[in-house]
Amino acid sequence: MAKSGGCMFKIGYFFYTRTRVGLIYHRREIAKARQKFPDGHSVVQVKHVGDIRVIPVPMLEDNYSYIITDKNDVTVVIDPGDPDPVLKELRERELTPSAILNTHKHWDHSGGNSLMKENFHKIPIYGGATDNIANVTHSVNDGDVLEFGSMKFTAKCTPGHTEGHVIYILSGGDQNADSIFSGDQLFPCRVWSYV
Template identity: 35%
Template sequence: MHIHRFPVLSTNYTFMLHDQRQHLAAVVDPADAQAVLKWLKQYQATLTTIFNTHHHRDHVGGNRELLRQFPDAVVYGGANDQGRIPGQKVFLEDGDQVTFSDRTAEVYFVPGHTNAHIAYYFPPSNTFPPSNDGSESNNDPDGHEMGDLFCGDTLFAGGCALQFEKQFGEQSNYLLDFFHLSEYLAAASQVCAPDEAAQWLKT
C-alpha cells in the first residue's frame, strides 16, 4: 500500500491509499470529491473505501459525490457519528480493526475535537517494495519501515484543533487523546493531519 497526499481547501490534505497491484484505492477524509476523482483518473484506480475520522464538512464533504461515482465504496466512521457522516456503512468502536490492501489499521476513539472522533493507525508492513510513483516514503532515516497514523483533527501541524462538542471535549480528555496516540506518533512515518501551522504559530 502506497500513500499519496495533496492539498485541498486552504489548510487540509487528502490522503489516498493505493494498492497498485489491484488498481484499488481508499481515501481518508475526502473534503473535495473532484480532487479525489482527478487522482483516481490519473492512477487508473477504483475507489473501494472511504475512511472518515469525524463528521465535519471539511472531512466528509466529498462523500456523496464519490459514492455517486463509486456506489460500491464502503464508508467507515466512528459509531458515535451515526447519522452525521454521509453514506456511512460501518460504525467503528475503539479497538476495532479495518483492512485495506495488505494493511490492517487499528481504530482508536479519540474524542476532543468532536465527541465521536476516531483515528486509524496502520502498523508497518513490508509487503510492497519502495515506489517511485510519487507516493510518500514510510521509512525512517535508517531504512526501517514505519507505520502511518491518520488522526484527523486530533493533531495539527503546529497545534491541535478546537473543541466543538463538550460531552467528551474537556481539556483533560483531549490531553488523554495525545497520551493515547503518543506511542504511535513515535513509530509513524506520517502523522496524517491538517496543516494549521501558519494559523496557530502566529497566535
C-alpha cells in the same frame, strides 16, 4: 467570530453540523479556496512506506485528503472533504477505491462522501459510530481492524475535536513504521475543541 463554547457558537455549530446550511457553507469555502489556489494549496510528494503508497491530496485552503494504495493498487481514500481533487487524482492514476475512511463529521473531512458514492456505487464508507457522519455505511468502534488488500488499519476512538472522532493507524508490518491518519485530532500549535 463567535467564541467556542458561547451561545452563538453553539447555534452556529448546530447548523453547521446538523443541517444543509453547513454543506452550503462548506461548498462556498471550496469555491473560495479554488479561486485562491486553482492548482491546490501546496505541491506534495507521494510517500512510500514499504509497498504502500500514501498520496496526499491538497484541498480547501489547508486540508489534505489521502489516497493510499498497496502493491496491487487496492486503494483507500481518507477524508474526501472536497471530492473533485480526489476524483481527479484517482482518474489520473487509474485507481478505483475499495473504501472511504472518515475521521470525523466535519464537512471539510466528509463533505465528498456523497459524490464519491455516486462515482463508486456501493463503496463502503467508514466512520466513528457516535459521530453522525453523512453517508457513512459502516460504523467503527475503538480497536476495530479494517483490512483492504495488504493494508491493515486500526481505528482508535479519540473524542475531543468531535465526540466521535476516530484516528486510523496503518500498520507498517515488521519492516516499516506505522502511519497515523489523525484527522483534526492533532494540529500544529493550536487546539480546536468542538465536542
